[in-house]
Amino acid sequence: MNILVPYTWLKDHLHTTVSPEDMQRILSLSGPSVERIEKLQGESVFDIEVTTNRMDSASIRGIAREASVILPYAKKSATLAQVPSYVPKKNELSHDSTQFPISITNDSVLCSRVTCVMMSVKTKASPAWMKTRLEQVGIRSLNNLIDVTNYVMTEIGQPTHVFDADRLGNAMIIRESKKGETLITLDNKKHTLSGGDIVVDNGKGELVDLIGIMGTANSVVTDDTKRILFFIEHANPVRIRKTSMGLAIRTNAAQLNEKMLDPNLVMDAMLRGIALFQDVADAKLESPILDIYPRPAQERTILLPNTKTEAYLGIALPIETQVDILEGLGCSVQKKKDALQVTVPTLRPDLEIPVDLVEEIARIYGYHNLPSTLMDTRLPTTYPEDTNFALEHEVKQFLADIGWQEVYTYSAVSADVAQQSGQSVEKHIALANPLNDEHVYMRQSLIPSHVEVIEKNKHLASVSIFELANVYIPREKDLPDENLRLTLTSNEPFRVVKGAVEALLAHLFIPQEDIAFVQNGDRHADICVGKTKIGALAHEPSRAITTAGFVWKEVLKVARKHPTYKQISQFSPIIEDLTFTLPEGVKMGDVLFTVKSVHTTIQNVELKDMYKRNATLRIQYALEDRQMTGEDVIPIRKKIVETMEKKLGGIIVGNI
Numbered sequence: 275m276n277i278l279v280p281y282t283w284l285k286d287h288l289h290t291t292v293s294p295e296d297m298q299r300i301l302s303l304s305g306p307s308v309e310r311i312e313k314l315q316g317e318s319v320f321d322i323e324v325t326t327n328r329m330d331s332a333s334i335r336g337i338a339r340e341a342s343v344i345l346p347y348a349k350k351s352a353t354l355a356q357v358p359s360y361v362p363k364k365n366e367l368s369h370d371s372t373q374f375p376i377s378i379t380n381d382s383v384l385c386s387r388v389t390c391v392m393m394s395v396k397t398k399a400s401p402a403w404m405k406t407r408l409e410q411v412g413i414r415s416l417n418n419l420i421d422v423t424n425y426v427m428t429e430i431g432q433p434t435h436v437f438d439a440d441r442l443g444n445a446m447i448i449r450e451s452k453k454g455e456t457l458i459t460l461d462n463k464k465h466t467l468s469g470g471d472i473v474v475d476n477g478k479g480e481l482v483d484l485i486g487i488m489g490t491a492n493s494v495v496t497d498d499t500k501r502i503l504f505f506i507e508h509a510n511p512v513r514i515r516k517t518s519m520g521l522a523i524r525t526n527a528a529q530l531n532e533k534m535l536d537p538n539l540v541m542d543a544m545l546r547g548i549a550l551f552q553d554v555a556d557a558k559l560e561s562p563i564l565d566i567y568p569r570p571a572q573e574r575t576i577l578l579p580n581t582k583t584e585a586y587l588g589i590a591l592p593i594e595t596q597v598d599i600l601e602g603l604g605c606s607v608q609k610k611k612d613a614l615q616v617t618v619p620t621l622r623p624d625l626e627i628p629v630d631l632v633e634e635i636a637r638i639y640g641y642h643n644l645p646s647t648l649m650d651t652r653l654p655t656t657y658p659e660d661t662n663f664a665l666e667h668e669v670k671q672f673l674a675d676i677g678w679q680e681v682y683t684y685s686a687v688s689a690d691v692a693q694q695s696g697q698s699v700e701k702h703i704a705l706a707n708p709l710n711d712e713h714v715y716m717r718q719s720l721i722p723s724h725v726e727v728i729e730k731n732k733h734l735a736s737v738s739i740f741e742l743a744n745v746y747i748p749r750e751k752d753l754p755d756e757n758l759r760l761t762l763t764s765n766e767p768f769r770v771v772k773g774a775v776e777a778l779l780a781h782l783f784i785p786q787e788d789i790a791f792v793q794n795g796d797r798h799a800d801i802c803v804g805k806t807k808i809g810a811l812a813h814e815p816s817r818a819i820t821t822a823g824f825v826w827k828e829v830l831k832v833a834r835k836h837p838t839y840k841q842i843s844q845f846s847p848i849i850e851d852l853t854f855t856l857p858e859g860v861k862m863g864d865v866l867f868t869v870k871s872v873h874t875t876i877q878n879v880e881l882k883d884m885y886k887r888n889a890t891l892r893i894q895y896a897l898e899d900r901q902m903t904g905e906d907v908i909p910i911r912k913k914i915v916e917t918m919e920k921k922l923g924g925i926i927v928g929n930i
Contacts, residue, residue: 669782855927866880
């Protein structure tokens with residue numbers, strides 16, 4: 275996601291004299307990517323990309339925190355500034371909800387932390403400085419109460435909410451929604467809930483908030499608001515995401531709350547918000563600050579061996595430099611005999627293992643400051659047996675030239691797609707942490723993925739696609755066997771696919787007489803070159819789809835770089851026609867293959883004509899060393915007739 279950061283707002287949190295242009299260059303080298311600087315209302319505003327795993331930097335304060343560590347290593351002065359926040363007195367902080375003016379009931383499975391306070395306020399327009407800053411980050415100013423919540427969210431990175439306390443009622447029950455319940459959000463849109471959403475019930479069965487996403491019209495502040503409940507929760511991010519996507523409500527709050535924010539950020543936002551309410555709304559506390567936080571998030575400790583940083587970076591950074599960087603990032607570091615014991619703040623859930631710390635040290639120190647030296651070992655030159663990049667490119671180019679389109683489909687598929695490969699789901703490799711239910715199992719065939727592509731393009735009369743990609747065959751107590759497959763799939767007639775296969779094999783200079791399509795079940799034939807099976811051709815009438823799949827390593831064995839020269843015979847061939855009556859169900863491919871295999875002198879067999887079950891074959895005979903005669907053909911013809919009758923039940927028409 276991208277955030278907008280006004281330069282003057284950033285400098286409230288960062289003491290530095292670095293220019294906006296230098297700030298953009300230095301931060302982009304070692305931290306958040308500053309994609310552009312825009313001039314808005316006469317000031318520089320950074321457009322910064324923040325990756326999903328770094329939500330600690332998705333705020334003004336977060337970028338300032340990053341810059342305060344990065345800039346000194348670019349020899350620029352920078353220190354993190356303190357911003358005004360409310361400092362509660364001892365009796366102003368409570369963990370007992372029974373002492374609060376409103377009865378609050380929370381399920382920690384839904385919200386791991388709930389913090390709120392009651393205040394008296396004066397509703398009015400926001401001051402010009404607050405309006406300007408909100409407009410610079412793309413937020414419209416409404417009134418001072420709502421503007422404070424948006425200001426805190428942008429500055430601290432924690433969404434907040436404000437209720438009209440007098441419209442809210444005397445109870446707040448945080449619960450799951452029931453299927454079919456409805457509410458009207460503050461933009462006056464009615465929504466029907468599917469169940470399982472996190473909502474607030476006022477104790478009368480009325481919903482007064484859609485937690486973490488948007489408030490409701492029946493509890494929103496108005497120009498007449500005199501008392502507010504300033505409310506911040508840390509809600510279950512999975513439920514927030516599901517509800518936000520299901521209802522198509524994509525607020526800034528929802529996009530932040532669904533990304534695993536630090537629950538310890540809640541109190542920072544609360545105290546900063548109170549200070550702002552006092553500043554712009556003359557706020558006065560009417561209750562203690564209630565903090566319901568039964569299971570506080572715990573910091574993680576990681577042991578970083580002293581040798582690991584040098585092993586990964588290739589240089590020996592002083593231990594003091596490593597400690598300085600890690601402490602600048604908010605970590606607590608203790609020096610051990612051969613390692614650093616690093617306690618990571620809850621703000622950084624992305625730091626889990628030692629190499630994560632090495633990566634942080636490297637980026638703050640500056641990848642551009644690491645020496646550029648060649649590795650001291652030989653470059654790897656061995657590849658799997660099915661690797662031939664030149665032939666892969668050539669085959670892809672050829673198929674594209676004859677009208678086929680290359681596709682790239684996901685290697686991980688759903689349970690339904692995996693089942694269509696002919697193997698049960700249990701025999702597929704399952705990902706330990708899949709992104710979603712559609713990409714769980716490592717596929718063992720490309721065909722089901724291709725069928726999905728064709729079915730999603732039914733509006734096209736013709737779809738012919740191909741893909742060269744790995745399939746993943748499980749191996750006991752080992753990594754899967756990754757095999758390259760070339761698969762062609764089309765909704766064109768069978769003959770089109772077979773023609774493409776023949777053209778491809780011809781392009782690979784495989785002699786036509788070595789190629790055979792051997793029937794193996796109904797509407798299925800093995801593609802053979804000599805005695806080697808290199809793939810299969812299949813037709814599925816129910817979907818009108820034909821597929822041709824090749825085992826790439828077998829294709830490599832039979833493919834040739836150049837055509838085989840064959841001298842033109844000095845002797846004329848003998849050509850004759852034989853007609854056979856074929857039984858019902860006999861495939862013509864079997865007939866041609868059977869006749870061709872009878873004798874080495876048979877150079878070619880073609881279907882000349884077909885009438886009902888009578889097939890006329892044109893057969894060409896020839897010898898390499900002499901002219902063949904009619905007498906030579908007689909025993910071969912007799913063997914053809916006998917073989918046809920014995921293997922396929924074909925009876926010769928007429929006398930021989």
